[in-house]
Amino acid sequence: MPGTLTARARTLTGAVRRRLTTLAEIESPSGDAERLNQLAEELATGYRATGATVRREPGPAGDHLLLEWPGQHEDLPHLLFVGHHDTVWPAGTLADWPVQEHDGLLSGPGVLDMKAGLALLEGAFALLGDLGMRPHRPVRMVITADEEVGSPDGRRVVERQLRGAAAVLGLEPPHDDGSLKTARRGSTRVRLMVTGHEAHAGNHAEDGTSAVDELVDQLVEIRDQLGHQPGTELNTGRIRGGTRANVVAGQAEAELGLRFSTPEAQASTLDTLAHLTAHRSGALVTTEVLSSRPAWPERHEDNQLLQHVRRLAATFGQQLGGAPAGGAGDTNLAGARGLPTLDGLGAVGAGAHARDERIRLDQLAPRLALLAGLLAAPLPGLVGRRR
Numbered sequence: 001m002p003g004t005l006t007a008r009a010r011t012l013t014g015a016v017r018r019r020l021t022t023l024a025e026i027e028s029p030s031g032d033a034e035r036l037n038q039l040a041e042e043l044a045t046g047y048r049a050t051g052a053t054v055r056r057e058p059g060p061a062g063d064h065l066l067l068e069w070p071g072q073h074e075d076l077p078h079l080l081f082v083g084h085h086d087t088v089w090p091a092g093t094l095a096d097w098p099v100q101e102h103d104g105l106l107s108g109p110g111v112l113d114m115k116a117g118l119a120l121l122e123g124a125f126a127l128l129g130d131l132g133m134r135p136h137r138p139v140r141m142v143i144t145a146d147e148e149v150g151s152p153d154g155r156r157v158v159e160r161q162l163r164g165a166a167a168v169l170g171l172e173p174p175h176d177d178g179s180l181k182t183a184r185r186g187s188t189r190v191r192l193m194v195t196g197h198e199a200h201a202g203n204h205a206e207d208g209t210s211a212v213d214e215l216v217d218q219l220v221e222i223r224d225q226l227g228h229q230p231g232t233e234l235n236t237g238r239i240r241g242g243t244r245a246n247v248v249a250g251q252a253e254a255e256l257g258l259r260f261s262t263p264e265a266q267a268s269t270l271d272t273l274a275h276l277t278a279h280r281s282g283a284l285v286t287t288e289v290l291s292s293r294p295a296w297p298e299r300h301e302d303n304q305l306l307q308h309v310r311r312l313a314a315t316f317g318q319q320l321g322g323a324p325a326g327g328a329g330d331t332n333l334a335g336a337r338g339l340p341t342l343d344g345l346g347a348v349g350a351g352a353h354a355r356d357e358r359i360r361l362d363q364l365a366p367r368l369a370l371l372a373g374l375l376a377a378p379l380p381g382l383v384g385r386r387r
Contacts (some may be wrong), residue, residue, distance in 0.1 A: 001376065002315040002369070008127050009369035015126075016364055017106065019046065020119040020347075023085075024099045024108045028062075030086040030148045036062030039085050043118060043143065050125035052141075059153040062086065062145030066157065069125065069139040076137035077166035079379065082158055082330045083118055083346075084147030088353050097355065105349075107358035116359050117171030117346025118143065124371035135375040137166065144330060150189050150291025151330055158330050166379055167305055168334035170343030176350045178363065179321035181343040182306055183335065185233075186260040186295030187328035190273055191253060192218065194241070195284040198250035208248030209282035212241045215252040217279050222256075225272065231265035234258055255290070259328065263295050263336075293328045296335030305340040308380050312373050318366055345371060 028039045040063045044054040047067050057064040065085075071078075089109035099108030121141065128134065140161050144154030151158065162168065174180055194215045199208025219236060226234045234256060241252025256273075260266035270292075276285045306322045313320040325343070335341040347367060349359035 002373065004131065005127065005372050006316055006369045008130060009365045009372065012123055012127055012368060013365045016119050016123040016368060017361065019122065020106065020111060020116050021099050023115040023119055024111050025094065027089065027091050027094055028086055028110065029090050030088070030146055031061050032091060033062040035091060036086055036145045040065055040145070043085060046122050050122060050129060057157050059145050061153065064145050064154050064157045065143040066161070067141040069135055071135045071137040071139060073137055077164050078138040078140050080161050080165040080168045081121060081139065081141040081171060082168065083114060083141065083171040084144045084154070084330065085118065086145050086148050087113065088148050101361070104361050105358040106361055107356070109357065112173045112347060112349040112357045112359050113352040114172050114346050117173070120347060120364070120367055120371055121171060123368050124375055127368065127372045128375060133376055136378050139375060147330055150187065150293060152291040154330070155333060158333050162334055162337065162339060165339060167340040168331060169345055169374070170329060170331035171346045172329050172343050173346045173349055173352060174344030175323060175325070178348045179323050180306065180309065180345065181325040182303060182322040183298035183324035184296045184328050184332050184343065185326055186263065186266045186293055186332065188258045188266065188270065188292040189290040190256045190258060191288045191290055192256060193253045193286045193288065194218065194251070196248065196250050197282050199248045201246045201248050205248055209280050210248050211252035211283065212249040214278060214280050214283040214285065215239070215241060215254060218276060218285060219254060226269060229265065229269065231261035232258065232269050259326065260295050262297070266295060293332040294336035296332045296341065298324050304380055305342055309342060309374065312377055313370055316366065316369050316373065318370060
């Protein structure tokens with residue numbers, strides 16, 4: 001089987017590359033429901049052609065997709081893939097950064113994170129179909145529309161499909177060297193809001209309470225506190241406030257991105273942020289959790305799913321490693337529950353969320369063959385620690 005799948009994967013690489021280009025040229029920034037739904041329809045059409053049953057799950061910022069394929073053994077628990085079709089790139093990015101091929105790479109907004117992963121799985125099902133093969137067991141896939149902002153709505157769609165899953169595989173990009181992701185830090189987005197009191201900044205500044213000044217002081221204090229808390233990282237992603245230079249600011253807010261290596265660090269940090277108090281009389285400080293994903297800790301004992309994937313990859317002449325990842329994703333939801341979980345089965349490349357985002361074209365065929373093999377091969381008797 002490995003030789004047959006590898007040979008067919010090589011012949012399908014061009015089709016996968018063209019499919020990826022089509023997907024990447026449909027801009028799909030998080031929050032833009034119209035564009036996300038346009039891409040969702042394009043994806044649904046492609047996956048239906050591989051034999052999938054497609055259901056659209058409406059969401060406030062765009063539809064999520066739930067896909068199902070029958071397997072040879074319908075009585076077996078399903079294999080679940082997770083992915084997303086939103087990107088961090090605003091509409092219009094393609095105008096000055098088009099999808100293009102150069103020096104063995106394909107670059108463009110969203111090609112790595114993670115439209116290549118979506119194209120690869122579609123190609124893997126097409127590969128099996130060309131050879132008259134079916135997946136060994138039933139397969140499901142959830143494609144969320146809001147992963148890049150923490151899956152505040154998509155989370156429910158993913159969690160419903162975790163029940164009864166034999167294993168969960170993520171189509172996010174791997175580590176830069178192609179290694180799979182065996183754990184992820186938890187993440188939370190928090191909005192920090194300050195209400196002050198407006199006044200004329202020149203004539204009656206003493207009558208006002210600056211929300212901007214209060215916000216700055218809060219951020220400095222938070223950074224100092226969290227900098228001494230093991231397992232926690234902070235990024236202040238956005239700040240806004242005030243109206244004019246001659247008006248004491250009445251409103252200010254910041255969006256914080258937090259990452260945690262352990263559930264304990266996550267709980268402690270969120271408790272700290274929930275009990276902030278103002279430094280200035282007349283100021284009000286509040287926080288709101290916008291989205292949150294639990295930490296997916298490393299399994300230090302035998303990782304049977306990783307061993308299975310590595311053994312299978314070896315039959316294709318591929319050597320795969322595995323290591324924890326710093327970023328969070330929808331696989332956190334499965335890994336945190338103790339389900340057998342791996343991520344990073346998307347395209348090999350680098351530069352996610354950066355202007356040099358790209359994939360390696362020479363690695364499409366190996367990944368395509370591996371995904372087809374994972375669909376076709378029996379899973380070992382996996383043991384998870386469900387919580």
